[in-house]
């Protein structure tokens with residue numbers, strides 16, 4: 001669909017079921033966290049202050065912008081350039097990386113589970129990156145400049161994600177070893193999003209409301225264009241991306257791991273009539289041969305688990321075989337207390 005000059009919107013893209021109202025003021029913005037302060041052990045006071053800020057951001061917002069993140073600027077620039085170049089390729093070139101039916105990796109659309117399902121106004125390119133044995137054949141078909149850039153960028157982002165996850169763990173009292181054991185060799189994947197301008201943006205959605213299945217998402221706004229909105233207390237808030245910052249959000253797996261202290265937040269992206277928009281989301285998840293459930297360090301008689309424990313592979317199977325609708329997936333892991341359970345307690 002990218003780059004085609006359409007005048008009317010094909011009906012499969014029309015989303016008349018969406019509430020499009022947004023917060024009335026631009027003054028409400030997600031918190032900004034400074035990574036350098038967070039890890040600068042020589043200044044304990046400002047480190048603790050920043051940890052409190054991070055805790056507040058993850059607990060109350062599930063989203064924040066991360067500045068001084070330490071990822072090499074030239075690597076980020078290369079990632080921006082390569083992503084733009086990829087989506088600028090002629091369609092037949094991009095189609096060489098097309099998703100095969102039933103597969104999530106490749107160029108196309110995600111989560112299309114039926115012929116009738118509505119479509120998002122955007123193209124995407126999804127790749128599993130790490131550990132390397134998860135890479136699909138498409139990965140080795142990437143031309144050199146794109147593959148090298150993705151490898152370099154994702155390696156740095158993985159390090160950053162682990163640092164942030166450990167800090168978040170610290171803020172709620174989860175031992176670092178436990179964070180590492182679940183997430184360090186975890187699956188890392190990447191979704192490059194391209195949203196072309198749309199003649200009637202009020203009829204479509206770039207990405208419909210969803211939460212991310214992973215533990216942590218590091219989002220790069222490639223061309224600094226607005227469009228991402230997050231749902232806080234029922235109100236959609238547009239995010240104004242800061243230059244040189246990443247937008248970071250808590251995913252479903254970390255909501256489960258923190259036993260609900262941090263929550264994954266629904267977000268969506270809207271499109272514009274004039275400008276294209278490009279973003280790169282890098283997802284850090286749990287290791288596939290492990291289990292996902294509330295962290296042992298948090299659970300006690302006073303703090304019973306709110307979520308079931310489940311094999312990580314099974315957890316993802318559930319996510320990818322459903323249409324992406326809000327936070328429906330994390331709800332399937334919730335332990336529901338029935339009246340019978342309550343009778344047993346009393």
Ligand SMILES: O=C(O)CCC(=O)C(=O)O
Pocket residue numbers: 191193207212219227228267268269278279281
């Ligand atoms: O394009 C964006 O800013 C958000 C994309 C997103 O939510 C995703 O890829 O999961």
Ligand SMILES: [Fe+2]
Pocket residue numbers: 210211212267281
């Ligand atoms: Fe997302």
